[in-house]
Amino acid sequence: MIQQVIFAIAVVGALGFAFNKYAKILRNIRLGGEYSTDGGDFERMKNVALIAFGQKKMFKRMVPAVMHLFIYAAFMITQIELLEIFIDGFLGTHRFFWDSLGWFYTFTISFIEILSVLAFIATVVFLARRNALKLPRFHMDEMTGWPKWDGNIILVLEFMLIIFIFHMNGADEVLYNIGKAHAEGMEYGEVGSYGFAISRFAGPLMFGWLADYGDFGVWILNLLERFGWWGHILTVLCFLMYLPFSKHLHIMLAFPNTYFAPLNSRGEMENMPDVMNEVKMMMGLTEMSADAPTEDELPEFGAKDVFGLSWKNILDAYTCTECGRCSSVCPANMTGKKLSPRKIMMDIRDRADEVGRNLDSGDYNRNNYDDGKSLFDYISREEIHACTTCNACVEACPVMISPMEPILKLRRYEILTESAGPGDWVPMFTSIENGGSPWQVTDARDKWATDALDENQ
C-alpha cells in the first residue's frame, strides 16, 4: 500500500511538473509568427511515416543510423512494459499481464530485452563517439559546457534504464527459479522460469548465488527486484522532467516537426506580399489605394527576434537534438568560418527560452516585448553573412529542420529594416536596381550575341 501511495505521488508530481514545462515550451513556440500548413495531408503523413517513424534520413550515415535505430526501437517497445509498470504501480500488482497474456507476454518482454541489449551496445558506442573518438561534429565551439553535459546525461540515463530493467527481470527470474516469485495469477511456491530471452540466463548468472543464502538471499533478491522496478520508473519520470531542459525533446517533436515541414520547393524563399504590393504600386502595376496604411513607424521586415520568425522556425529549434549533421556538411563551417547551422538553431531555442522566462517573470508582456536584447545578441553578423544558401544543412537534417530559413530572415532584417549588411553588397544592389545586373556594366546586354553573330558570319 505504501508503495502505491509513493508511486502515485511520484507519478502525479512528475507529470504535473512536466506538463507545466511542456506548456511553456508550447507557449515559446507560439511566440513565432504565422506559418501556413495548408494542404498536403497525405504527403505530410507520408513524411511522418518515412522520415520520423522510418528514420529515412538517418540512413545517410550507416553506423550512427543503426545504433540510433537500436535505441529508438528499444525506447518505443519499452513503452509496452511501461504500461504494465504503471498498472502495477497503481494497483499494487506484480506483472499484471503475465498470466492473461501467456506466451505473448514472454515474447514481448523477450523482445524488449533483446532490444535493450542492442540499445546498451548503442549507448556504449554513442558515449565513446562523443567522448573518446572525438568526432569533429561533437566538438565544435557550440558543443562546450551545457550541450556537452546534456548529451552525456541523456546517454547515462538511458544506460540506467537498461540496467534497471535487467535488475528487475534478472532478480525476478532467480526468485521464480526457487519458487519465491509472486506474479499475478502465479501460485506462490511455483518453481519455474519466465523464459525471457536474456534474463533467463543473465538473472541466474548475476544473482543466482544469492539463492544459497536462504531467506536473507530471498530478501536481497526481492530488494534487487524492487530496486530495478523503482529505479526504472523513477528514471523514466526523471527523463520526462528532464526533457524540457534538454536537446533530447526530438523524441517527441520530431513527429510534429516532420508533419509541418514545408512541402513547397526548397528553392522558394518565402514571398513577402507587403514588399511585393508596395513595389507593384511603385511600378504602377496596381492602383494606389486610398486607404493604404499610413503608419508613422516604418514597418519591420525580416526577423530580429523570435517574434519575427515563424512558429515553425521555433519548433525547429526545440526539435534540434544537436547532432551536428548540418554543421558537418556546411561549406562555410568546414572552411573555418564562424557559421554553424546547429548553433543558429541552438541560439534560437536559447533566445526563445530567455524570452519565455522573462514573460514568466511578469515584467514583460508578449505584445510589447522589449528586454533590450534580440537574436543578434546570440547570432553575429559574421555568421549570417557566411551562408551560401547551398541547402546542405537542410538536406542533412534527419528531422526536417531548416537552419537556412532563419538565417535568411535575419539577413532580411539587416538589409531591409536596418539598411545595414556587408558593404560589398551595396554596389551590387545599386547595379541591379539601376542596370538590371549585379555587375556595373556599360555594354549592352545582348552584346555577347551581336559579337558572336559577327564572328560566325
Added chain:
Amino acid sequence: MSNKLQIPVMSELAAQGVEPEVLYWVGCAGSFDARAQKVAVAFAKIMNEAEISFAILGQEENCTGDPARRAGNEFVFQMMALQNIETLNMYKVKKIVTACPHCFNTLKNEYPALGGNYDVIHHTQFINDLIKEGKLVMKGGSAFAGKRITYHDSCYLGRVNGVYEAPREILQQLDNHLVELKRSKTNGLCCGAGGSQMFKEDEPGEKRINEARVEEALETGAEIIVANCPFCITMMTDGVKAKDKQDHVMVVDISEMIVSNKRL
C-alpha cells in the same frame, strides 16, 4: 559551321508576328561575364544545330533578382522579378530554358508566387532531351574524348531542384571517363558562390570554399571539371588557379563539351 549563327531577339520576332517555342534566358553571367559569354554562345550554337525555334529577351532581360533576394534585399528582388514577369507575360512566354541554375531556380520556383508561371528547364535537361529525341547526335572523338573528367553538381540544380541525372546522361554520351567526386549529388559541396557570396569578400576563415571544392576535384585525378553553372565555373576556375593547376585542369560547361564534340 555551315549555316550562319542565329540568335533571334524576342522583340524583333514579335514585330514579325513570330512566337518562338522557347525563350532562352541568358542571365547576367551569360550576358556580361567573359567566361560565361562563351557558354552562352555554345548553347546558342547547340540550339541552332538542333534547329530550335528560340529567342532571347536581349535588352529587355533583367537580373532575376536572385542575388538580391538571397542577400536579404526583397525590394530589389521584387523590382526585378515584377519587371521581368511583365515582359515575359507580354510576350506570352510559355517555356524558358536557361544555362544558369540560379536563374532557373528563381524563374521556376519563385516567380509563380508573383504571377509568373512558366515551364522552366535548365539547359542540361534541354540538351539531354534533344539527344534523346535524336535532334542532337554525338560524334565520335573530340578534344575531350577519352579524358578523365569529373562532374560538379551545382547546389541550385542538384540539391535544391533534384536534377542529378540529366547532366550525367549527357556525359555518358560523350566519350569520357567520368569519376564521381566523393561528395556528389545530394551531398555535393557548394563552390562558394551562392547566397550572394559571389558579390562579396569571404567571411574570415581558414580556407576559401572554392579551394576546398577544387581539392576534392583534384583528388579524382580528372583533367576536366564539368560544371553546369556560370558561378561554379568562375569559382572552380579561381580555385584551380589558386592550386596552380590551370595548365593541367580545365573547367568547362557541359554545353562546351557538346560544341567540341560536334565541332560547332
